[in-house]
Amino acid sequence: MRVTKEQAEQNRAHIVATAARLFRERGYDGVGVAELMATAGFTHGGFYKHFRSKADLMAEASASGLSQIAARSEGLGPAGFVESYVSREHRDRRGDGCTVAALSGDAARQSAEVKTEFAAGIESLLTALQAPSDTPGDADQRAARTMVIDMLAHSVGAIMLSRACPDDSPLAGEILDVCRKEILASLAHGSSDQPAALGPEA
Amino acid sequence: MRVTKEQAEQNRAHIVATAARLFRERGYDGVGVAELMATAGFTHGGFYKHFRSKADLMAEASASGLSQIAARSEGLGPAGFVESYVSREHRDRRGDGCTVAALSGDAARQSAEVKTEFAAGIESLLTALQAPSDTPGDADQRAARTMVIDMLAHSVGAIMLSRACPDDSPLAGEILDVCRKEILASLAHGSSDQPAALGPEA
DNA sequence: TGTACATCAGTGAACGCGCGTTCACTGATGTAC
DNA sequence: TGTACATCAGTGAACGCGCGTTCACTGATGTAC
Numbered sequence: 001m002r003v004t005k006e007q008a009e010q011n012r013a014h015i016v017a018t019a020a021r022l023f024r025e026r027g028y029d030g031v032g033v034a035e036l037m038a039t040a041g042f043t044h045g046g047f048y049k050h051f052r053s054k055a056d057l058m059a060e061a062s063a064s065g066l067s068q069i070a071a072r073s074e075g076l077g078p079a080g081f082v083e084s085y086v087s088r089e090h091r092d093r094r095g096d097g098c099t100v101a102a103l104s105g106d107a108a109r110q111s112a113e114v115k116t117e118f119a120a121g122i123e124s125l126l127t128a129l130q131a132p133s134d135t136p137g138d139a140d141q142r143a144a145r146t147m148v149i150d151m152l153a154h155s156v157g158a159i160m161l162s163r164a165c166p167d168d169s170p171l172a173g174e175i176l177d178v179c180r181k182e183i184l185a186s187l188a189h190g191s192s193d194q195p196a197a198l199g200p201e202a
Numbered sequence: 203m204r205v206t207k208e209q210a211e212q213n214r215a216h217i218v219a220t221a222a223r224l225f226r227e228r229g230y231d232g233v234g235v236a237e238l239m240a241t242a243g244f245t246h247g248g249f250y251k252h253f254r255s256k257a258d259l260m261a262e263a264s265a266s267g268l269s270q271i272a273a274r275s276e277g278l279g280p281a282g283f284v285e286s287y288v289s290r291e292h293r294d295r296r297g298d299g300c301t302v303a304a305l306s307g308d309a310a311r312q313s314a315e316v317k318t319e320f321a322a323g324i325e326s327l328l329t330a331l332q333a334p335s336d337t338p339g340d341a342d343q344r345a346a347r348t349m350v351i352d353m354l355a356h357s358v359g360a361i362m363l364s365r366a367c368p369d370d371s372p373l374a375g376e377i378l379d380v381c382r383k384e385i386l387a388s389l390a391h392g393s394s395d396q397p398a399a400l401g402p403e404a
Numbered sequence: 405t406g407t408a409c410a411t412c413a414g415t416g417a418a419c420g421c422g423c424g425t426t427c428a429c430t431g432a433t434g435t436a437c
Numbered sequence: 438t439g440t441a442c443a444t445c446a447g448t449g450a451a452c453g454c455g456c457g458t459t460c461a462c463t464g465a466t467g468t469a470c
Contacts, residue, residue: 002465003413011413027311029231033457045460046414054457094310100363105307108296108365109229119367119374149377150384154352157359161302163310165321172321175351182352186388204432205446213446235424247427248447256424411467419459426452434444 012050015040019057020065024102025095028058028110059113065099066121074128078151078187081129085155086180088173091162100125100152101159125152147187154183214252217242221259222267226304227297230260230312261315267301268323276330280353280389283331287357288382290375293364302327302354303361327354349389356385 003011018040022031033054034044051057073081084090090097100122107118129148158179165172205213220242224233235256236246253259275283286292292299302324309320331350360381367374 002411002463002467004466008413025311027231027308029229030311032455034455042413043415044457045416048458049413100366103307104362104366105305106229108362109227109232112368115366115368115371119371122363122367122373146380146384149380150356153359153363153377153381154356155359156363157355157357160306160310160362161324161355161358164302164306164317165324166314166317169317169321171324175355178348178351179355182348189391204430204434204444206433210446234422236422244446245448246424247449250425251446407470409467409469411465413463413465415461415463417460417462419457421456423454423456424452427450428448429450430446430448432444432446434442436442437440 011040011042015042015047015050016057016061016064019061020068020099021095023058023061023106024065024097024099027103027106029106055111055113058110059117062099062103062107062114063117063121065103066117067124069098069100070121070124070128073125076129078129078148079184082151082155082180082183082187086158086176086183088176091159091172091176092167094163098156098159101156101163104156105160122152151183151187154179154186158183213242213244217244217249217252218259218263218266221263222270222301223297225260225263225308226267226299226301229305229308231308257313257315260312261319264301264305264309264316265319265323267305268319269326271300271302272323272326272330275327278331280331280350281386284353284357284382284385284389288360288378288385290378293361293374293378294369296365300358300361303358303365306358307362324354353385353389356381356388360385 015037019031019036022036022039033047037044037047047057051060076084085098085101090101094102100118104118107114126145126148129152130144158175162172162175165175217239221233221238224238224241235249239246239249249259253262278286287300287303292303296304302320306320309316328347328350331354332346360377364374364377367377
C-alpha cells in the first residue's frame with residue numbers, strides 16, 4: 001500500500017485542492033472528512049497521515065484557495081477584475097470562484113489561524129490587483145492601495161449580497177448589474193482625495 | 203405545565219429572537235436546537251411544539267433579524283447608516299449587528315426559503331435606507347434605488363472583509379477606515395449617470 | 405548491485421459524541437355544558 | 438358561575454445518524470549493509 005514520496009506529496013496537494021473547492025461550495029461545516037477524502041479518491045483513515053486535524057486542513061485549504069484567486073487576478077487590472085468578478089458566471093460557480101467571496105462569512109467565526117490566512121491572502125490579492133506600477137511615489141502607492149481595498153470590498157459585497165438571494169430573483173441580478181456599473185464608474189472617476197488614481201486602463 | 207396562549211406566543215417570539223442572535227454570532231450550523239432552547243430558557247423537547255423543523259426556524263429567524271436591521275435603519279439616511287454600519291463597534295458585535303453582514307455567506311448555501319427571506323429583507327432595508335422622498339419622479343426614484351443598492355453592497359463587503367481578518371490585524375481596521383471614507387465620499391459625489399442623487403444630508 | 409529490514413501512505417472498522425427529531429408524560433389552561 | 442373534560446406548551450429520556458478521530462493492519466517504498 002505504500003506510495004512513493006512524490007505520489008504522497010501529489011496526493012496531499014490533491015486533497016488540499018479538493019478541500020478548497022468543497023469548502024467554497026458548502027462551507028467549512030458543510031464538508032466532512034470522510035466525504036472530502038472520498039471525493040479526492042481515498043478512504044478517510046489516511047487523512048491523519050497528512051493533517052493533524054480538520055482545523056489544520058481548513059487553514060491550509062483557505063491559504064491555497066486565496067493564493068489561487070490572487071494568482072488568477074494578477075495583471076487583470078482593476079476594471080478587468082471587476083468585469084469578471086461581479087458577474088453571473090462568478091455568482092453561480094461558487095466552487096470555482098473566489099475564496100474570499102465564498103468563505104469570508106465563515107472565516108469570521110473561525111480560529112485565528114484561518115483568519116490569519118485570510119488577512120495574508122487578501123494582502124496578496126491587493127498586491128495582485130494593483131497595476132504593475134512603474135515605481136511611483138509614496139502618495140500614489142497609498143492612493144492605489146486605498147482604491148484597490150475599496151474596490152475589492154465593494155465587489156465582494158456585491159457577489160455576496162447577490163448570492164444570498166434566490167438564484168432567479170430579480171434582486172440577485174439587479175445587485176450585480178448596479179454594482180458592476182457603479183464600481184467601474186468609480187474606478188474611472190478616481191478616489192475621494194486623489195485627483196486620479198488607477199483608472200480602468202491603468 | 204400548560205401555559206397561557208399569550209405566554210406561549212411570547213415564548214415563541216423569544217425563541218425566534220434568541221435564534222436570530224445566536225445564528226448571527228455562530229452561523230446556522232453553529233447553533234444546535236438543544237443549545238438554542240437552553241439559551242432561551244427552555245428544554246429542547248418543546249421546540250417542535252413551535253416549529254416543524256430547525257430549517258423552518260432558520261427561515262423565520264432570518265426574516266426576524268432582517269426586519270430588525272431594516273427598522274433600525276429607518277430614517278438614518280445613507281450617510282448616517284454608513285457611519286454606524288462601517289464601524290469597529292458593528293464589526294465586533296456580530297450578535298447585535300446586521301443579519302445581512304452576519305449571515306449572507308451562510309444564506310448563499312441555504313434553502314430557497316431562507317434565500318427568499320433574505321431577498322425580501324434586503325428589499326425592506328433598501329426601502330428603509332431611501333430617504334423619505336417627497337414623491338419625486340421615476341428617474342429620481344430609480345437613481346435613489348441604484349445608489350442605495352450600491353451603498354449597501356459596498357458597506358456589507360467592507361464589514362465582511364474586515365471580519366474575515368484577525369480582530370487586531372492592521373488590515374481589519376484599514377479596510378473599515380478606507381471603505382467608510384470612500385463610501386461617504388461616493389454618497390457626496392453622486393452616482394455614475396445621475397447628476398446628484400441622495401447625498402449624505404438627503 | 406543484492407538482500408534484509410524499517411518506514412509509512414493508505415485501508416477500513418471502531419470509538420465517543422452531539423446532532424435533529426420523536427415520544428410518553430405532566431398538569432395548567434381553555435372549553436363545553 | 439361551577440364542574441368535567443379536552444387540549445397542548447413544556448419536560449426529559451431516547452432514537453438513529455453522521456461527525457472527527459483513533460487504531461491495528463497491509464504491503465510497497467526507502468534505507469542500511
